[in-house]
Amino acid sequence: MWGIQLPQLLMPHISHVIFLSSIADLSVIGQKLLIMKKIILLFAALCPLAALAQGGHFVLKANVSGLKKPVTAYLYYFESGKSRLDSVKSATGNFEFSGDISGICSGRLTLDHTGVGLFKLGAKRDALPVLLEKGEIKVSAVDSISKGIFTGSAINDQNGLYLKTMSSTDKAIDALIAKSEAATPEQRKDQQFQKTMHLGFKSLAAEQEALQLKFITQHPDFYISYLTLVDVAGPIIDVDKIEPLYNKLSPNIRNSREALEFGKLIAMAKVTAVGTMAPDFTQNDTNDQPVKLSDFRGKYVLLDFWASWCGPCRAENPNVVKAYHQFKAKNFTVLSVSLDQPGKKDAWLAAIKADGLEWTQVSDLKFWNNAAAKQYGIRAIPQNFLIDPTGKIIGKNLTGEDLNKKLKEIFGS
Template sequence: MKKIFFYIAAFVPALSMAQTAQPFTIDAKIGKLNTPAKAFLAYRVGGTNITDSATISNGAFKFSGTVAEPANATLFIDYKGVGFAKYVQQNFPDGGPSKTADALTFFVEKGTINIAGADSAKKAVVTGSPVNDDNKKLITLLKPVNDKAQKLMAENKAATDVQKQSADFQNAMQAKFKVLQDEQKNVLRAFIKANPNSYMSLLALGSLGGPSPNPAEIEPVFNSLAQNIQETNLGKSLKSSLTVLKGVSVGSIAPDFTQADVDGKDVSLSSFKGKYVLLDFWASWCGPCRMENPNVVKAYNKYKDKNFTVLGVSLDNENGKSAWLAAIKKDGLTWTQVSDLRYWNNEVAQLYAVQSIPQNFLIDPTGRIIARDLRGADLEAKLLELFGKI
């Protein structure tokens, strides 16, 4: 919620380049810069990362290239002329920009795009581009929600360690964030409805779905988009991914799998048939997962004698087994845990189209998925509905 995140790239496969590439030109003017300052443009076409450079003369520089459809890009200004690799190393040490970084994120698309800034790239204005114009509209519409989210994150950050380990505190914070997420979804739905011909609506649809999209929610909105938007590479990929996601949606039979537990013994999901199973994806390195664990522990201890259990699937890596085992012990996770220690390439995570954690699926005794993404109070409410008060 800190920024507007478009999750669409997280759950669609690498885009094919079936569409014809169209030329683009970027005419830029940033102050009165000259050599050794240099400009770099980084963007992605299909599965290829592209980095281009341009010399700067009296603040002016130009880029050109081709894209089949709009692509997210970043413009960097290297004031000292140290080169792209060293510039990124110095200004993006943790993946995010440092105070010294001067970068502008925008979209490249066919046609001529103008960028003008009085003294820096990050404060520059982008004109002449329909997709960037629509992006500005959406950012403005989402600003009230994002402002509230930043305040809420500050509140969470200021909490004591005791509060952060408290299930009640985490449930309260989850409830507040859920309100904001619902607000965000309402803004996104309204934007998409008002702009069915905009490529930005396709990107907004990814944010509407979030990191674990629900096909029943997303598909009708996708179908409301203009036909030419649906038939873009990104649109076709999204449609294909929705078909995959339907296989692990509520109402579907949970795909069976076998994976090794902490002792190296193979465990199958089907061996739990006849019980309610919370299939819980997490990892020792995942902060939100560790914060959610007290809720799962509370639910397990309360309902474990009611034909309910938890099966944990860890996305730890091959060098993280000791951290995985330590986290299990520290967090009191006494249920069965499995992992192939392949990080995001975990076979079960891929089978269930898991692109973010924590994430879970509640499976009934017949093996059917009856709920998913139950966190905090939502997990307690669903189990209470199933088992009644204890």
């Protein structure tokens, strides 16, 4: 499981994978599932899609009937990578926003029924995802903007259809979140309870992905389908699963600027697919001496990308240490590449010592711009590649018991 992720093509992606270190985190991941289902498309279009929609002036008109007192509406949206916030107060339930945009932009329309202000409303705020595009967009609702219905906007119609498609998992996710949040301290410590919650969220995540894949297949000409595909792909692209869906997107979608960039990421993922030769590289070790990946030819090597600041990486390190000591006498070793930041060599060295990482460690201390990480298309850590003595990649992202099982297949127990 990957816990730290490089900001995606379009934004820090809504489907950040959350490291499960406690039952409290299970509640968080449940919330993540719910948020991803309901507002993934709110955040996914941080960069305007100029190829699909020309920029210009937008007007958003909202009518919410049944309000019993003056209410403030907030429109929070992203334009050219910058966030913008507008507000309108109304006693009639009519709210109008306008502005200039360079293409399709994502936003959220929120009603503050209590007068506490946008940033104090909490997680259960009354909000509606909206995709802003040139022209007039209308939304009508009764009592709550979250129940709003759009008219006059094709992109929001697509979004609405997507949300409707995903709604079948709503009740199950809500129930599981409620169960996790209502757990007593004793339950939170109970391993069986933790296991039940984890498996429940995992099952719902799989169900959710199946619905997403079906939506993409059924609507290849939707911009929303492209955003959904990016979400399903996540930071570590499964080429066999993602590329066929990408190729089925309509030419109008696939040839957009963003989709073309995503295509490059798919191509990069092919370079480090299982069965390919691991790209060679050279970086300095902890003593500032150059080390080549090809120096390890003749051995099985776990090429491990991590960083001292990465909690999930540090949590996975004991598994790597265990594997190293169990199989190092059988022609196996580890080569770790750290994505530590410039000027943070001391933190890198301290983490190596604290975690007992006895194998070769290299880094150029360039954070996400680490040359080897870029060469391997690394956009999330921890991430690893198992390389055979000939230099061929024979496994990817093997953690915990999966790593141990793979090494036993090679060397025996």
